[in-house]
Amino acid sequence: MPSRLVAWDRLVRYIPSSGEAEIRYGEPLLEKDSDVDSIAQLAQDGKLQVKMLEGQDIWSARPTDRVETVGQLLGPLEAGTVPIIRCIGLNYKTHILETGRPLPTCPTVFTKPSPSVADHGEDIPIPKIAQEQCDYEGELVVLIGKDAKNVSATDALQYVAGYTAGNDVSARDWQREVGKAGPVPQWTFSKSFDKYAPLGPCLVASHVLGDAHGLSLKTFVNGELRQNTNTSDLCFGVAKLVEFCSQGQTLQKGSLIMTGTPGGVGLFMKPQAFLKDGDLVEVEIGKIGRVSNHMKFE
Ligand SMILES: *[C@@H]1O[C@H](CO)[C@@H](O)[C@H](O)[C@H]1NC(C)=O
Numbered sequence: 001m002p003s004r005l006v007a008w009d010r011l012v013r014y015i016p017s018s019g020e021a022e023i024r025y026g027e028p029l030l031e032k033d034s035d036v037d038s039i040a041q042l043a044q045d046g047k048l049q050v051k052m053l054e055g056q057d058i059w060s061a062r063p064t065d066r067v068e069t070v071g072q073l074l075g076p077l078e079a080g081t082v083p084i085i086r087c088i089g090l091n092y093k094t095h096i097l098e099t100g101r102p103l104p105t106c107p108t109v110f111t112k113p114s115p116s117v118a119d120h121g122e123d124i125p126i127p128k129i130a131q132e133q134c135d136y137e138g139e140l141v142v143l144i145g146k147d148a149k150n151v152s153a154t155d156a157l158q159y160v161a162g163y164t165a166g167n168d169v170s171a172r173d174w175q176r177e178v179g180k181a182g183p184v185p186q187w188t189f190s191k192s193f194d195k196y197a198p199l200g201p202c203l204v205a206s207h208v209l210g211d212a213h214g215l216s217l218k219t220f221v222n223g224e225l226r227q228n229t230n231t232s233d234l235c236f237g238v239a240k241l242v243e244f245c246s247q248g249q250t251l252q253k254g255s256l257i258m259t260g261t262p263g264g265v266g267l268f269m270k271p272q273a274f275l276k277d278g279d280l281v282e283v284e285i286g287k288i289g290r291v292s293n294h295m296k297f298e
């Protein structure tokens with residue numbers, strides 16, 4: 001198990017039910033570990049209790065003895081605290097082989113900027129230019145806990161603070177169509193709109209989840225199961241990704257790695273099934289929980 005980079009096992013960001021407007025951090029009080037899978041539901045039902053954490057940010061947050069009930073569950077990370085998100089293209093073996101491609105020798109990396117971070121439960125604004133081919137990608141998200149440069153896979157987990165679930169919202173036409181993306185696909189512009197990376201519902205520390213191997217990952221659109229895999233099918237696992245991405249470049253504390261998506265995105269459905277105004281996308285990872293967001297066409 002990696003060493004502890006944070007004082008909590010699981011962290012949520014929330015507004016308390018007491019009516020106090022302040023946003024706080026808390027550690028969910030769960031009867032059993034598997035209850036973490038339903039914390040979003042518990043919060044919605046007004047039944048999520050937390051031990052309040054004290055501190056300026058997720059790094060200094062320490063448990064207190066004060067217990068309170070969550071009024072509104074937010075995402076665990078604020079945009080301003082995430083310097084950048086590195087994202088990995090196509091990274092599930094079964095899906096890569098399915099598309100007829102050989103397994104890659106190196107990961108494909110692109111980025112999403114800080115303002116793409118959004119909360120659990122928040123509407124995702126889809127701008128006019130991105131409404132034709134709006135798509136989802138359910139992903140395991142890695143939180144870097146201290147600056148990492150040229151780190152080996154063996155040491156990598158010492159730099160990982162924890163994990164959450166995320167949706168790499170994407171405008172496929174701006175990613176792939178020659179008239180928009182240009183002659184080669186482009187990832188960054190098409191995936192960098194404000195709030196195109198909803199995260200949550202909680203952070204789970206790496207001293208609890210290790211390398212996040214063997215977790216189920218499912219994406220639902222309006223309740224219909226679209227993506228269904230297991231993180232043990234990742235082509236490049238968490239340690240390998242930290243090793244690769246940190247070569248000659250600093251992975252800043254607080255930055256994220258979105259580890260890639262499995263098969264089942266709307267683009268490759270037959271017929272294609274892009275997201276519409278009001279659609280609810282939920283990404284559920286075992287032992288982390290389910291992050292839910294409605295798409296709101298502007
Ligand atoms: C990079 O890290 C590897 C493995 O940890 C080490 O062998 C190598 O010397 C390092 N290179 C530089 C330039 O620091």
Ligand SMILES: *[C@@H]1O[C@H](CO)[C@@H](O)[C@H](O)[C@H]1NC(C)=O
Pocket residue numbers: 214215216230231232286
């Ligand atoms: C994921 O796969 C691993 C190994 O292949 C297995 O041990 C684990 O039980 C699976 N997890 C789920 C949630 O299916």
